[in-house]
Amino acid sequence: MRSQSIRERVVDRNESFGGKRRARRWDWLVREFPDIDQMSVIDLGGDANTWMQSPLHPKHVHVVNIDTPPAEVPDWITADTGDACALPAEFDSRRYDLVFSNSVIEHVGGHERRLRFAESVHRLAPAHWVQTPYRYFPVEPHWIAPGMQFLPVRARAVFARRWPLAHVRSADLREALTGVLWTELLDRSQMRYYFPDSAVLGERLAGLTKSLIAVKKS
Template sequence: MGLHALRFRLVDSENSWGAKRRQRRAGWLAETFPDLAQMSVIDLGGRVSTWAQSAVRPKHVHVVNLEDAPADVPEWAEVDRGDACALPRHIASRRYDLVFSNSVLEHVGGHERRLRFAETVHALADAHWVQTPYRYFPIEPHWIAPGMQFTPVRLRVAVARRWPLAHTRPDCREKAIQQVLWTELVDRSQMRHYFPHSQIRAERLAGLIKSLIAVQTGRA
């Protein structure tokens, strides 16, 4: 219980170290896109609550993920249930000022699906901001487990079931396998491949790359 409380203080609470890092990243987003408050944004895999708490909120936010829509959606937002790698036609045919995605690329399900995700990003807008944790940061960010991403699947499953800093430990081995196999961190070469015309920015912690962000402003 004490170690799980440590996770809450590190990354999950509103005043945690992780929350401060997310706030800093949001500031970076606003600096990169100074017209953000006037933009229409599609958020692939996100939540309305993230934007509701943001210091700078876009004029309109369209959230698309695999979860059911919340009961209350503010007037400046809309929410659809959909697969970002294969959007339904009524969404895929639209255009936005900016495509945003935070910590989703590593969960879409392998190389071919990541290619489809990138195609979706390029098709929806001229500008994008796609963030994902960096594979070679020494701490696996989802479980806060040192080096977990470099170990065999069998060991990762064991860690997922027992590691005290996990967000929610699965109650059976099959659920643990699903969590592990649906989490695949990427490196800089992969990001350059998926977003060849984007600037690949590095978010650092203690001098080490913690996450990668593919940025395209859409400006000439």
């Protein structure tokens, strides 16, 4: 589909505008944690492929995602199925140097679940990097749709079904509602509430804050 091709050129491919922004964010992560290649990292809600394609590998990465992990990963990656808001008790006996999370906290399902997510972040390691798209950036990043996040829920769902740049086209209105209801962008006050001892940094685009990153160094 032509619209999907446009989306790939804009955000999905590594050489796209979005791909270049992700590369810059990775450079920023390395500047904040220059010894990351010596760190044990737990990635909450991430993807093993992201780390496999990264230019610098941590000593070890443990990826935890609700989706089924890939069958094969390098020996420096462990990939498990799990809920970052309700991790098994066995995780409490493990120690990591850094918790990493990219564009996950806005999808976990409401304030109470975000609290549980933040508790996992604080408990698992002395340092963290938690990124989320900023609610008041004028373009909703998941659908690449101007102002979509400010519409009423039903209007967002109707819009999501018809908008050509959506990552996945919904089969019906209920499926579109599911996607909309599981996507709740955050602002600075919320990030400061969940991460009160962290620096909440702004990633900027064209002078506007595009995403927020809660950073804490050990």
